Amino acid sequence: MNPIIECRGLSKKYANDFYALANLNLVLERGQIIGLLGPNGSGKTTLIKLINDLLVPTEGSIWIAGKTPGVETKKLISYLPERTYLDSTMKIQDLIHYFTDFYGNFIPERAYHMLEDLKIKPEDRLRTLSKGTKEKVQLILVMSRDADLYILDEPIGGVDPAARDYILNTILTNYNENATILLSTQLIADIENILDRVLFLKNGQIILNAAVDEIRMEQGKSVDTLFREVFRC
Numbered sequence: 001m002n003p004i005i006e007c008r009g010l011s012k013k014y015a016n017d018f019y020a021l022a023n024l025n026l027v028l029e030r031g032q033i034i035g036l037l038g039p040n041g042s043g044k045t046t047l048i049k050l051i052n053d054l055l056v057p058t059e060g061s062i063w064i065a066g067k068t069p070g071v072e073t074k075k076l077i078s079y080l081p082e083r084t085y086l087d088s089t090m091k092i093q094d095l096i097h098y099f100t101d102f103y104g105n106f107i108p109e110r111a112y113h114m115l116e117d118l119k120i121k122p123e124d125r126l127r128t129l130s131k132g133t134k135e136k137v138q139l140i141l142v143m144s145r146d147a148d149l150y151i152l153d154e155p156i157g158g159v160d161p162a163a164r165d166y167i168l169n170t171i172l173t174n175y176n177e178n179a180t181i182l183l184s185t186q187l188i189a190d191i192e193n194i195l196d197r198v199l200f201l202k203n204g205q206i207i208l209n210a211a212v213d214e215i216r217m218e219q220g221k222s223v224d225t226l227f228r229e230v231f232r233c
């Protein structure tokens with residue numbers, strides 16, 4: 001099978017002539033949970049937007065399952081953006097209905113099951129929920145698709161620590177082993193136990209692409225410790 005993500009000489013320059021990504025080369029195989037890690041402004045969201053066809057590369061190429069980002073790759077990707085895009089006046093059950101109609105690979109039973117576990121009522125309107133609960137609902141909607149690639153931009157930022165474990169477990173148990181999850185987060189210690197691989201991004205370049213086990217065995221330290229050492233201010 002072709003890699004789920006491949007980037008060759010990928011660069012992105014914004015209108016102010018600033019290169020947020022510079023000559024990035026990357027090949028990611030399927031069936032892994034990958035942490036996209038880096039300090040603020042290192043280019044994580046820019047890379048995620050390029051993968052999702054929300055930005056166009058300035059130079060270089062990007063392929064998702066062998067295809068250039070576009071209509072076809074959007075069917076393969078389930079994306080949790082940094083900020084909500086959902087209509088907050090809608091009830092959760094209406095959102096589930098809408099997602100079921102819109103995405104051929106959306107599994108409503110999965111969504112209802114997770115809502116029940118988290119004691120979130122399907123008849124509630126999004127705008128009446130707390131910030132953390134809204135985030136949970138969005139993540140549930142994203143993980144209820146049977147996608148090839150899940151992209152989660154800060155999935156647990158606003159969620160309380162007690163719910164984080166459930167959410168991480170949900171991520172683990174609701175994706176099939178041929179799928180890939182790419183997630184960006186600053187909460188490395190919370191999330192590193194579910195990661196197979198990490199990418200460290202610095203000034204728009206990948207400075208580390210390693211299996212988490214390799215880091216633990218060869219360097220004898222956690223990803224969180226390594227991150228703090230590499231990016232010490």
Ligand SMILES: Nc1ncnc2c1ncn2[C@@H]1O[C@H](COP(=O)(O)OP(=O)(O)OP(=O)(O)O)[C@@H](O)[C@H]1O
Nearest residue numbers: 014015016018020039040041042043044045046047
């Ligand atoms: N529309 C834009 N125009 C100009 N510069 C931008 C634009 N969007 C992002 N940048 C710059 O590109 C760089 C990378 O931004 P990006 O949002 O990709 O970083 P990030 O790693 O996701 O950061 P954070 O962890 O703070 O979310 C930053 O220096 C940012 O200021």
